[in-house]
Structures are given as C-alpha cells and as structure tokens.
Amino acid sequence: xxxxxxxxxxxxxxxxxxxxxxxxxxxxxxxxxxxxxxxxxxxxxxxxxxxxxxxxxxxxxxxxxxxxxxxxxxxxxxxxxxxxxxxxxxxxxxxxxxxxxxxxxxxxxxxxxxxxxxxxxxxxxxxxxxxxxxxxxxxxxxxxxxxxxxxxxxxxxxxxxxxxxxxxxxxxxxxxxxxxxxxxxxxxxxxxxxxxxxxxxxxxxxxxxxxxxxxxxxxxxxxxxxxxxxxxxxxxxxxxxxxxxxxxxxxxxxxxxxxxxxxxxxxxxxxxxxxxxxxxx
Numbered sequence: 001x002x003x004x005x006x007x008x009x010x011x012x013x014x015x016x017x018x019x020x021x022x023x024x025x026x027x028x029x030x031x032x033x034x035x036x037x038x039x040x041x042x043x044x045x046x047x048x049x050x051x052x053x054x055x056x057x058x059x060x061x062x063x064x065x066x067x068x069x070x071x072x073x074x075x076x077x078x079x080x081x082x083x084x085x086x087x088x089x090x091x092x093x094x095x096x097x098x099x100x101x102x103x104x105x106x107x108x109x110x111x112x113x114x115x116x117x118x119x120x121x122x123x124x125x126x127x128x129x130x131x132x133x134x135x136x137x138x139x140x141x142x143x144x145x146x147x148x149x150x151x152x153x154x155x156x157x158x159x160x161x162x163x164x165x166x167x168x169x170x171x172x173x174x175x176x177x178x179x180x181x182x183x184x185x186x187x188x189x190x191x192x193x194x195x196x197x198x199x200x201x202x203x204x205x206x207x208x209x210x211x212x213x214x215x216x217x218x219x220x221x222x223x224x225x226x227x228x229x230x231x232x233x234x235x236x237x238x239x240x241x242x243x244x245x246x247x248x249x250x251x252x253x254x255x256x257x258x259x260x261x262x263x264x265x266x267x268x269x270x271x272x273x274x275x276x277x278x279x280x281x
Contacts, residue, residue: 008203016200023053025069027062030169030201031055034177034194041185045274051161052154052273054177056169056205057081058101059091066096069163076157077101078150078164080143080172083109089167089212104146106139106172127228129239132171136240139175140248144258147176151255154180155265158272168209170198170232178237178244182251183266184273188241195237202230 016022021032035049050072058077061069079093082105086092093101110116120138123131150164166172174195181191202209209230248254255261261269 007206008200013200013203022201026065027060028058028065029056029205030198032197032201034180037181037186037190039185039274040187042274045276047184047186047273048275052180053163054169054173055163055165057091057165057167058094061094069096070098073161074163075099075160076153076162078162079103080106080146080164080166082107085167104149106143106146124229127231129236132236133239133243136175136243139172147179148259148261150176151259151261151269154272155269168202168230170230178240179251180273183270188238191241192234192237196232196234198232
C-alpha cells in the first residue's frame, strides 16, 4: 500500500488529466465524463458522452469553468455533501447562471456527529477493503433518497446534462457512478477502472486534502492514515460491486428498494444513459 500513498509523477498526472475521460474544468479537480463506456448487456451501445460528469466539489469553480460547464450542456449540479462538510470546509454552493444546483446530501447532519465521524475516520484510516465495504454499506443505506433524485432527473430529462459530486469525488460520487454504469450494463472491470482514476484526479489537491485532514485528531500525527482515506484501488470497487450484488440483490433491486424506482423507471433511465452514436473511448 505504501506505493499507493506516494505522490505521482507530475508529468504523468498532467498527461492523464489532459485526456478523456478527464474533463478540464478550471477550479474543480477530479472531473471526468462517464460517457463512452461500452455496454455488455447491449453490445451495440455505450454510455452517452458529455452528458453525465462526476467531480470533486465545485465551490472553487472559476468563471471560465462555469462557462465551460454550460458549454458542455450541463444544466444540473447534484451536491452529495452534508451541511456539516460545507460549513466545516467553508465550501459553499457555487452560483452558475443557467445551471441549477441541487442539494441531495447522502448523510444528514446527525450522521456527522463527532462520535459518528470518529468511527468513520477510523475505518477510512485502515485503508483496508473490508473497512471501505462497511463505509460503502453506510452510503448505500443512507443514500437512496439522494441517488433517487439523480436517477429521476436522468429518467425525466433525456437531453439534459448533469454533474454530481461530493467533497473529493471518490466514495459517494464513486458509488453514484457505479450505479449509473451498472444500470447501463458496463462491465465490472471498466467500472473499477473509472473508480481508480481518482488516484490521478485528486493529485492536484493533494496538499489541500492533507491540510484539511491534519485538523482531525486521528490524522494530525498520522500521515499514512490520512492518505489511506483516499486510496482508490480497483479491487475496492470490485468488492463493492460484489457487495451490491450479494447483500442488496444487484443494482436493479437496490434502486427499486432504496430509491423507490419501478421497473419502468429503470428501463427509461437505462435508455437515457445509452446511445449507439460515436464514442470517445
């Protein structure tokens, strides 16, 4: 795991970030497009490019970034962060003319009590796959309402682009991305590859991330524990997809039970995620 925690070569990072699926959005890190992934369930189709973006928080987006976002056709921003995070990190909602920002927190304020956060940080600090599965189960158990908001938007707005994010764009955002890609029939290894790209996507904010975590007692004197929190190995996502199947009955059963979607809703959402037109991947 030690190699995972070390900084990446800046030239490599610059090269990867300048190519798809990464999207350059000044003031925002870890932005990438979920389009262009082939569907194994529908072999002649792939996810629609430039329609569904994932990222870290948008609170520092620049004016240039706002214009680029609008030029991509993005009209909705779904913010998965809790009130506590926004207050703690002084990371307010951006104002983007022509783009609606929708709050859909996965965790409510009471889920961010000092006791709850201490337990959550302890799990993150281990960096172990089993610990992340416990955390990701919490996200699945609490996030049905938030995820349903995003999924209904996709079902109701076939031609409207959106971007969704949490703070770092890894865990909650990664789970939303996995749910969308799984509904679209994308292969597990491709979903795991997308998840692992956060390793590169977060690199420009490495110092900021460490600065924030250094304010938490658990991480203040334990640099490795802090970095463990941001590990994003592909095998972690593979384990999550197994968890989604084995504990929750698969993605369709999950969204029906936890997001209150119907079979008809799922058919519509899937159709709106996929296209047979040109791919950038």
